[in-house]
Amino acid sequence: MDRQYPQLEINLPKLRRNTHEVVQRCQKYGITVCGVIKGANGHPDVARAFLDGGATELGTSRIEQVIRCREAGVPGPYLLLRVPMLSELEDVVRWCDTSLQSEVAVLDATEEACQKLGKTHRVIVMADLGDLREGFWDKQEMVRACVHVEQDLPHVHLAGIGVNLGCYGSIQPMPDKMEDLVAIAREIESKIGRKLEVISGGATSSYTLVHWDTMPDGINHLRIGEGILNAKDLQVDWGIHDMKYLCMDAFTIRAQVLEVKTKPSHPVGTIVIDAFCRRPTYVDRGMRKRCLLGIGHADVGDASRLIPRLAGAEVLGGSSDHCILDIEECEQEVHVGDILEFSVIYSAMMYAIARNDMHIIVVDDQ
Numbered sequence: 593m594d595r596q597y598p599q600l601e602i603n604l605p606k607l608r609r610n611t612h613e614v615v616q617r618c619q620k621y622g623i624t625v626c627g628v629i630k631g632a633n634g635h636p637d638v639a640r641a642f643l644d645g646g647a648t649e650l651g652t653s654r655i656e657q658v659i660r661c662r663e664a665g666v667p668g669p670y671l672l673l674r675v676p677m678l679s680e681l682e683d684v685v686r687w688c689d690t691s692l693q694s695e696v697a698v699l700d701a702t703e704e705a706c707q708k709l710g711k712t713h714r715v716i717v718m719a720d721l722g723d724l725r726e727g728f729w730d731k732q733e734m735v736r737a738c739v740h741v742e743q744d745l746p747h748v749h750l751a752g753i754g755v756n757l758g759c760y761g762s763i764q765p766m767p768d769k770m771e772d773l774v775a776i777a778r779e780i781e782s783k784i785g786r787k788l789e790v791i792s793g794g795a796t797s798s799y800t801l802v803h804w805d806t807m808p809d810g811i812n813h814l815r816i817g818e819g820i821l822n823a824k825d826l827q828v829d830w831g832i833h834d835m836k837y838l839c840m841d842a843f844t845i846r847a848q849v850l851e852v853k854t855k856p857s858h859p860v861g862t863i864v865i866d867a868f869c870r871r872p873t874y875v876d877r878g879m880r881k882r883c884l885l886g887i888g889h890a891d892v893g894d895a896s897r898l899i900p901r902l903a904g905a906e907v908l909g910g911s912s913d914h915c916i917l918d919i920e921e922c923e924q925e926v927h928v929g930d931i932l933e934f935s936v937i938y939s940a941m942m943y944a945i946a947r948n949d950m951h952i953i954v955v956d957d958q
């Protein structure tokens with residue numbers, strides 16, 4: 593039997609176009625783009641589309657994805673985004689050209705791994721400017737660490753410094769944060785007597801400064817995933833309306849209708865907690881037509897955040913393996929066996945593409 597659903601379609605021309613739109617706007621600032629493939633589980637076709645669209649580097653948090661892409665023949669270069677585990681350093685040096693770093697002990701161990709393998713490795717040392725995930729909080733400690741790499745670690749090349757914002761601490765990238773990063777870079781440059789190659793200003797959220805024309809001089813590198821994969825965070829969640837040059841439907845989920853019935857909108861009986869230990873609330877809107885689909889939280893993380901493309905449809909909720917839509921207001925008839933399409937947010941794409949029972953279809957025009 594041909595198992596086709598649930599299905600995730602990846603549209604490569606749209607990904608190439610999104611990458612190109614972002615890359616050319618960054619180019620005006622002398623900023624190169626590292627295309628971040630972790631949201632797509634390091635899918636080699638996605639990686640290739642990023643390079644075709646003008647990304648000069650590929651980034652991911654996980655070495656397994658670097659290996660997957662290299663084995664599929666995608667050349668890179670590769671940047672490891674999650675500051676490395678001590679236990680994975682040999683693989684980091686073996687498979688990645690560059691890594692983000694934030695601990696002197698790890699930098700020293702990177703030197704050892706390089707010596708053992710007879711290789712060199714580039715590092716971008718991270719500053720924490722308030723988001724409170726990775727990076728040096730004490731900036732003088734950071735400067736000393738960079739000088740240490742430059743002077744004492746012959747196989748580790750200090751490529752530059754970087755920052756991450758808008759992740760744990762939800763801190764908005766602002767020009768002053770970028771200026772703070774550039775100031776740290778200038779101090780390091782004066783201590784080591786040369787220019788740093790990379791001053792990496794952040795992720796998709798930092799791209800806003802390019803879009804708004806407020807990116808300060810000095811930043812020359814961004815690491816962008818969501819903004820070219822889904823392109824929804826800035827347009828939908830941030831409410832930036834003049835970013836229509838980025839298309840939000842490069843990924844499509846398709847699921848099959850299992851059941852179509854008219855039922856009460858409020859559950860009937862004593863409400864306790866759902867299968868995920870939550871106590872949802874329900875609005876009583878009387879009897880409504882609804883349909884049940886063969887896709888659930890296990891496929892997309894949170895099925896209630898799928899975005900139906902069927903006009904008038906509304907996601908009511910889901911469970912591990914089901915998604916429930918209200919279709920009372922839909923003009924189009926829905927039947928058992930129909931295939932419905934959904935747009936996806938980043939997390940839904942991330943879970944779906946990594947599941948081995950998700951049917952993945954790659955669309956291309958080349």
Ligand SMILES: *Cc1c(COP(=O)(O)O)cnc(C)c1O
Nearest residue numbers: 628673756795796815816817818
């Ligand atoms: C995931 C990640 C990125 C990319 O984030 P997006 O919001 O998808 O652009 C950039 N830098 C680091 C360190 C990351 O972990």
